[in-house]
Amino acid sequence: MGINRRMKWLAHGVLAAGSVIMLFPFIWMIATSLKDLSEVFTYPPRFFGERLKFENYLVMTERFPFFRFFLNSVKVTLIVTAAQLVTSSMAGYVFARLRFPLRDGLFGVYLATLMIPPQVTMIPNFLLMRFYGLVDSHAALILPALVSAFGTFLLRQFFLTIPSALEEAAKIDGCTPFGIYWRIFVPLSKPAMATLGIFVLIGTWNDFINPLIYLHTESKMTLTLGLANMQGLYSTDWPALMAATTLSILPMTIIFLFAQDLFVKGVTLSGLKGE
Amino acid sequence: MNRLNALFYKDGIWAFLMLLPNLLGFLVFIVFPVGATFALSFARWELPADPEFAGLANYRRLFEDGVFAKVFWNTIYFSAVSVPVGIALSLFLALMLDQKIRFVRFYRAAFFIPVISSMVAIAVIWQWIYNPEFGLLNYVLSWFGIRGPTWLTSTKWAMVAVIITAVWKNLGFNMLIFLAGLQSIPDTYYEAAAIDGARWWARFRHITVPLLAPTTFFVTVMAIINSFQVFDVVYLMTQGGPARSTSVLVYYIYQNAFQFFDMGYASAVAYVLFFVVLFLTLLQFMRQKRVGVFY
Numbered sequence: 001m002g003i004n005r006r007m008k009w010l011a012h013g014v015l016a017a018g019s020v021i022m023l024f025p026f027i028w029m030i031a032t033s034l035k036d037l038s039e040v041f042t043y044p045p046r047f048f049g050e051r052l053k054f055e056n057y058l059v060m061t062e063r064f065p066f067f068r069f070f071l072n073s074v075k076v077t078l079i080v081t082a083a084q085l086v087t088s089s090m091a092g093y094v095f096a097r098l099r100f101p102l103r104d105g106l107f108g109v110y111l112a113t114l115m116i117p118p119q120v121t122m123i124p125n126f127l128l129m130r131f132y133g134l135v136d137s138h139a140a141l142i143l144p145a146l147v148s149a150f151g152t153f154l155l156r157q158f159f160l161t162i163p164s165a166l167e168e169a170a171k172i173d174g175c176t177p178f179g180i181y182w183r184i185f186v187p188l189s190k191p192a193m194a195t196l197g198i199f200v201l202i203g204t205w206n207d208f209i210n211p212l213i214y215l216h217t218e219s220k221m222t223l224t225l226g227l228a229n230m231q232g233l234y235s236t237d238w239p240a241l242m243a244a245t246t247l248s249i250l251p252m253t254i255i256f257l258f259a260q261d262l263f264v265k266g267v268t269l270s271g272l273k274g275e
Numbered sequence: 276m277n278r279l280n281a282l283f284y285k286d287g288i289w290a291f292l293m294l295l296p297n298l299l300g301f302l303v304f305i306v307f308p309v310g311a312t313f314a315l316s317f318a319r320w321e322l323p324a325d326p327e328f329a330g331l332a333n334y335r336r337l338f339e340d341g342v343f344a345k346v347f348w349n350t351i352y353f354s355a356v357s358v359p360v361g362i363a364l365s366l367f368l369a370l371m372l373d374q375k376i377r378f379v380r381f382y383r384a385a386f387f388i389p390v391i392s393s394m395v396a397i398a399v400i401w402q403w404i405y406n407p408e409f410g411l412l413n414y415v416l417s418w419f420g421i422r423g424p425t426w427l428t429s430t431k432w433a434m435v436a437v438i439i440t441a442v443w444k445n446l447g448f449n450m451l452i453f454l455a456g457l458q459s460i461p462d463t464y465y466e467a468a469a470i471d472g473a474r475w476w477a478r479f480r481h482i483t484v485p486l487l488a489p490t491t492f493f494v495t496v497m498a499i500i501n502s503f504q505v506f507d508v509v510y511l512m513t514q515g516g517p518a519r520s521t522s523v524l525v526y527y528i529y530q531n532a533f534q535f536f537d538m539g540y541a542s543a544v545a546y547v548l549f550f551v552v553l554f555l556t557l558l559q560f561m562r563q564k565r566v567g568v569f570y
Contacts, residue, residue, distance in 0.1 A: 007374055007475070008374050011374040014368070015372065015382045018382075018385070019382055019385035022389060022443070025401065025404060026388065028403075029400045042409065044414055045409060045414050087296050087300065088297070090294070090296070091293065091297035094290045094293050098286040098287075100291070109306070113301075115500075116305070116309055117504050119528050119548060120312050120548070120549045121304065121305055122545070123528075123532050123538055124311035124315070128308075147296070147297050147300030147304065176289065177289035177293075178292075206393035208393065208511075209529070212533075213529075213533050227393075227395045227396065228395050228511060238403060241399055242399070242400075242403075245400065248396050249391075249396045252391045252392065252393075253392070256387065256388070260380065260383070260384060260387075263387065267448060267451040267452060267455075268451065268455040
């Protein structure tokens with residue numbers, strides 16, 4: 001199969017070239033973060049400076065409250081992710097298994113909201129937060145994100161695939177619906193929960209528009225907003241800026257590299273979203 | 276006591292209790308705001324003043340507002356370029372990945388890292404790449420004797436720069452969905468075609484294209500919907516400029532609501548966006564009804 005082998009070489013060529021285009025900006029970011037400021041503005045651009053200035057990373061953390069931003073992001077992201085897993089899995093179980101009036105109608109409303117652009121709910125949510133004096137607080141970011149129609153939908157779909165024989169036995173033994181959820185459905189759906197969790201994790205960590213709308217005090221900013229803010233303040237100090245940028249994408253990159261398969265599954269699952 | 280005991284195992288009670296936290300959040304932060312935005316679009320509400328009923332004034336204003344026309348046009352321009360280019364490239368890459376080659380995990384990771392990185396980080400990197408004097412892009416162009424434009428500060432090229440960055444960031448996502456679609460096509464079809472002597476192009480044309488069509492349609496509709504919601508990249512790289520050349524719908528919503536505090540008008544613009552997305556979703560939905568389930 002000569003043609004097959006040639007196709008493979010072509011594929012490798014295309015994908016290798018593509019990978020360079022995808023990764024080079026990041027490599028350039030790291031290279032720039034290790035240069036002296038004077039070495040940044042050179043033409044033609046040079047990959048390395050005189051020496052690798054790792055101290056740029058220290059200088060950067062002294063210059064602006066990187067760790068505060070980082071901790072704020074960790075706090076908001078962890079709370080939102082944990083909350084969405086709890087609320088989505090409980091509601092997903094209810095929609096998948098429990099019988100009550102208007103169940104399917106209510107689930108239909110959840111489904112219908114999947115297509116609503118977040119910008120449509122953004123304005124009243126802001127007015128609500130303003131009314132309750134929550135603007136410029138992390139609560140404004142966390143409260144509207146405690147519940148997700150998409151997460152509810154995703155986990156309901158997964159729960160539907162769990163055979164009902166398991167819970168029949170539990171029911172006969174006198175297990176309550178919550179007991180069945182907690183002892184059977186949650187342990188069995190770890191992969192689906194992990195997939196949803198990773199999606200929420202990344203979405204919340206990278207969220208920009210909500211922190212932009214709500215947060216004004218520097219010490220409360222999340223990493224994305226803080227970084228954007230820093231860019232406004234030190235727009236010419238590229239090495240420091242690139243050092244901060246590098247550190248900001250490190251956590252998600254590490255998580256991704258360890259959980260690549262979950263990601264792939266998540267993306268394929270989200271392809272089900274329109275179904 | 277017995278009746279209480281029976282109640283304890285009733286689905287309805289547990290359904291109510293377990294659904295309650297989710298339902299509360301859902302009603303307060305999703306259902307109510309959708310209605311509220313609709314109501315607000317008929318109001319005149321410039322913070323901190325009080326709201327008053329304004330009838331159709333906000334919608335009439337849309338037709339007279341030259342900026343809205345420009346913003347709408349810019350969004351269509353962004354969508355019309357970024358969607359076909361992004362889809363063609365991601366399909367092509369998925370086809371390459373589907374050749375049963377080695378290093379698939381590496382390639383997949385390389386294309387996916389931009390997807391999981393924040394737009395803020397990517398904007399910082401690409402702004403430096405687009406720098407007209409010291410940036411990488413114009414340096415590479417100079418190898419070919421091309422004098423690169425000023426990119427982000429050029430009314431002609433800023434949108435192109437924004438589109439390049441957006442396509443680059445999202446390529447890996449659509450590539451993965453296409454790859455899943457490709458892998459769901461049974462090998463036996465290709466084997467049968469190969470036995471019949473069908474060449475690569477014939478197999479692609481008569482097996483891959485028709486069987487991948489539902490995936491392609493789905494990815495396209497989703498990409499169009501997402502392209503109409505573009506915001507971060509514009510806000511971070513160009514602030515909608517220069518001279519509004521990169522202002523898009525959501526940027527305009529953001530400006531009206533959170534910079535001019537004109538909540539009524541911002542709501543009207545948000546509803547225009549809503550109807551565009553609604554139309555596209557119904558399109559996808561109707562097709563699924565007609566063609567049947569896929570995946």
